[in-house]
Amino acid sequence: MAGKGGRLAGKRCFVSAAGQGIGRSIAEAFAAEGAEVVAADLRFADDVLPPGVERLILDVTDDAALADAVRAAGAVSVLVNCVGKVASGTILDAPLDELDDSYRLNVRSTAAVIRAFLPGMIERGDGSIINIASVVSSVMAAPGRFAYASTKAAVIGLTMSVALDFVKSGIRCNAISPGTVETPSLHDRWAATGDIEAARAAFVARQPMGRLGAPDEIAAAAILLASDEARFMTGANMVIDGGMSL
Numbered sequence: 611m612a613g614k615g616g617r618l619a620g621k622r623c624f625v626s627a628a629g630q631g632i633g634r635s636i637a638e639a640f641a642a643e644g645a646e647v648v649a650a651d652l653r654f655a656d657d658v659l660p661p662g663v664e665r666l667i668l669d670v671t672d673d674a675a676l677a678d679a680v681r682a683a684g685a686v687s688v689l690v691n692c693v694g695k696v697a698s699g700t701i702l703d704a705p706l707d708e709l710d711d712s713y714r715l716n717v718r719s720t721a722a723v724i725r726a727f728l729p730g731m732i733e734r735g736d737g738s739i740i741n742i743a744s745v746v747s748s749v750m751a752a753p754g755r756f757a758y759a760s761t762k763a764a765v766i767g768l769t770m771s772v773a774l775d776f777v778k779s780g781i782r783c784n785a786i787s788p789g790t791v792e793t794p795s796l797h798d799r800w801a802a803t804g805d806i807e808a809a810r811a812a813f814v815a816r817q818p819m820g821r822l823g824a825p826d827e828i829a830a831a832a833i834l835l836a837s838d839e840a841r842f843m844t845g846a847n848m849v850i851d852g853g854m855s856l
């Protein structure tokens with residue numbers, strides 16, 4: 611299907627954090643819908659990328675490397691900012707520096723990637739920017755996630771700001787706020803507790819649907835936002851959490 615037909619046929623897309631997890635699933639789903647995809651990450655879990663997906667090793671916090679990557683990527687009309695880190699701790703037990711680190715990765719790098727691609731999108735009058743926030747943000751709190759929630763709330767604010775400022779330039783900017791999605795980093799967090807099965811059970815217990823989300827359930831929404839079907843959507847925050855925040 612890649613390259614021909616599909617809901618994203620003819621669109622060139624850039625997806626950050628595409629080495630694994632949600633970003634990887636979005637990159638593969640976009641290619642399956644006919645897009646050409648530049649998949650950027652610090653590292654890739656494996657070398658098996660489907661046709662239509664180009665691999666790019668990139669640290670999105672490196673402004674010079676980002677500028678080179680944007681030049682090489684060409685006429686991108688869909689940008690997915692998926693990079694993010696989950697820091698643990700309350701406002702009292704996490705060092706304040708953790709807030710700076712989380713801000714640098716979750717918010718500043720998102721802003722930097724948007725700034726790098728936006729002028730080209732405005733020139734062509736065509737752009738869909740999708741920022742992966744989190745339901746743990748301005749939507750709901752979770753225990754011990756002070757830096758994460760603060761910075762993901764900022765991603766939602768950044769999304770609305772970009773959406774409003776460039777609404778007349780053919781640019782749409784939306785956020786997706788996933789609930790708990792089973793990805794390699796979630797497995798790492800379970801492993802760090804020392805009891806993977808107990809940690810999994812605790813995460814599942816807070817899910818009204820009795821299960822975690824899958825990366826392709828987030829990718830399905832990203833396809834919609836990337837496509838022309840969502841041409842009247844901008845500044846939205848799509849919560850996809852199996853009812854977790856209800």
Ligand SMILES: NC(=O)c1ccc[n+]([C@@H]2O[C@H](COP(=O)([O-])OP(=O)(O)OC[C@H]3O[C@@H](n4cnc5c(N)ncnc54)[C@H](O)[C@@H]3O)[C@@H](O)[C@H]2O)c1
Nearest residue numbers: 627629631632651652669670692693694744790791793795
């Ligand atoms: N998994 C969840 O339950 C969940 C829930 C809500 C929101 N999110 C958000 O979704 C996004 C992806 O989450 P995930 O669980 O799939 O992630 P993950 O941790 O499994 O993968 C993240 C990827 O980001 C890459 N990365 C990290 N720093 C980078 C940098 N500086 N430059 C380029 N790439 C970098 C990593 O190499 C990794 O491949 C994150 O923003 C996360 O906060 C995840």
